[in-house]
Amino acid sequence: MLPQVKVGIGCFVVRRVAGATQFLLGERHGGLSPGLWGLPGGHLEFGEQWSDCAQRETHEECGVNIADWRHVATTNDIFENSHYVTVFMKAEFDAERMR
Numbered sequence: 001m002l003p004q005v006k007v008g009i010g011c012f013v014v015r016r017v018a019g020a021t022q023f024l025l026g027e028r029h030g031g032l033s034p035g036l037w038g039l040p041g042g043h044l045e046f047g048e049q050w051s052d053c054a055q056r057e058t059h060e061e062c063g064v065n066i067a068d069w070r071h072v073a074t075t076n077d078i079f080e081n082s083h084y085v086t087v088f089m090k091a092e093f094d095a096e097r098m099r
Helices: 050-062
Strands: 006-017 020-023 041-043 070-078 083-092
Touching (some): 006 050, 050 083
Antiparallel strands (some): 006 041
């Protein structure tokens, strides 16, 4: 059986504070590149919409609920032993929600 292509979702959560643009990052545990910092995200589940996956993964990993996602880029990454298609989604986060 041939290896399967996996679909991942990367989530750009952006907030603007006092004229500065900030991105939400988290330290990776397990999986690819443990110990490095990266965007929230994960694997797309069967039948799941990209925006629903972005919302679910951001909530699971960061405790943040954001519903207004839009597609910004897609990459096709072929490594020695794996093949990922990564869909990048972006959402604006209102700094007032953190208070």
